[in-house]
Amino acid sequence: MPELKEMLPFIIPIVIAEVILLVYTLRHIFTHDHYKRGSRALWVVVTLVGMEFIGPILYFLLGKEDA
Amino acid sequence: MRAFLKKEWMEMTRTGKLLILCILFIMFGIMNPAIAKLTPWIMEMMKESIEESGFVIGKVTVNAMTSWTQYYKNAFMPVLVIVLMSSGVLTNEYQSGTLVQVVTKGLSRRKILLSKMISVYCTWTVLYMALYFGVTYVYTIYFWSEDKVEDLFAGIIFYWLMGMFILALVLLFSTIANNGGQVLMGTGIVYMVLFFLNYVPKLQKFLPFRLMDGLQLTMGSLKMEDFIPALITSSVSIVVCGMISIVLFDKRRL
Numbered sequence: 001m002p003e004l005k006e007m008l009p010f011i012i013p014i015v016i017a018e019v020i021l022l023v024y025t026l027r028h029i030f031t032h033d034h035y036k037r038g039s040r041a042l043w044v045v046v047t048l049v050g051m052e053f054i055g056p057i058l059y060f061l062l063g064k065e066d067a
Numbered sequence: 068m069r070a071f072l073k074k075e076w077m078e079m080t081r082t083g084k085l086l087i088l089c090i091l092f093i094m095f096g097i098m099n100p101a102i103a104k105l106t107p108w109i110m111e112m113m114k115e116s117i118e119e120s121g122f123v124i125g126k127v128t129v130n131a132m133t134s135w136t137q138y139y140k141n142a143f144m145p146v147l148v149i150v151l152m153s154s155g156v157l158t159n160e161y162q163s164g165t166l167v168q169v170v171t172k173g174l175s176r177r178k179i180l181l182s183k184m185i186s187v188y189c190t191w192t193v194l195y196m197a198l199y200f201g202v203t204y205v206y207t208i209y210f211w212s213e214d215k216v217e218d219l220f221a222g223i224i225f226y227w228l229m230g231m232f233i234l235a236l237v238l239l240f241s242t243i244a245n246n247g248g249q250v251l252m253g254t255g256i257v258y259m260v261l262f263f264l265n266y267v268p269k270l271q272k273f274l275p276f277r278l279m280d281g282l283q284l285t286m287g288s289l290k291m292e293d294f295i296p297a298l299i300t301s302s303v304s305i306v307v308c309g310m311i312s313i314v315l316f317d318k319r320r321l
Binding site: 060 | 087104
C-alpha cells in the first residue's frame, strides 16, 4: 500500500462527500413520514450501515417517495 | 419560459438529483488520478501471478498520461449516469400528466421542449467540464505538474460533444416514447447500430465514436484533421435531432 500520506488528497474529499450525503439523507428521512417501502427505522439503519455511499443511494432509489 | 427553467432547476435541487449527480461526478473525477497513483501498488500485488505466466515486470512508471488514460477509459460512466438521469426528463411528465396543465394555461410546447433541452445540456456541460474534467485536471496537475500533455483540451471537448450527441438522442426519443425505459431502449439501439457501423473502416472517420478517441490525439497517433468529419457529423446530427424533436413534440399527445 502506498504511504497513507500520499493518498490523503484522495481520501479527504471522499470522506467529505460521504458525510455530506449522509447528513442530507438523514435529514431527508427525518423530514418525511412516508416512504415508498420500509419504515423510518429501516432506512436510518440502512443509511448508517451503508454509510459509504451505498446506503444513501439505496434510500433515494428505493425508499424516497415520489413527489 | 424562464419560469419553466426555474421549475426545472427547483426540481433538480429539491429532489436531490443535483447533489447526487455532483457527488457521483466528483467521485468519477477523483477515481482517475487515484487509480493512476495506485497502479504501481496493484502491479506489485499481482507481480507473482503475472510472473508465473512468463511476463517480467520492470519498474512501473506513472505519469500524467496514466491519469488521462484512465480518464478516457472511465469517461463512459459519466455519460451513462447522465443518460439514465435524463431518460425521464419528459416521460415522467407525460406519465404524471403535469404538462397538460402548463400547455392549457398557454405555455407553448416549443418553450417547454427548449427549456428541457437547455437544462439537460447545461447539466451535462457543467458537470462534465467542471467536475469530471476539472477534478481530474487539478489532481493531475498537482501530482505530475512537470509532465507535458499535448492537445489535451481538444480531446476533452470532443468527448463532451459525444455526450451531447447521446443526449440529443435521448431527447429525441423522449418526444416519441411513453416511458423512460423506451427512451433508453431507443438510444441503446441507435448506439448499437453506430457501434456495428464503426467496424466499416470507411465510415469510422465520420461516426461520433471517433470523438471518444481523444486519448489517441493526445498520444499523437491521430491528428486533428482525423476528427473534423466526426465533429461535423455529430454537430449536424445534434441540430437535426433537435429539430425533429421539436416537430414531433408539437404533434404528440401529452
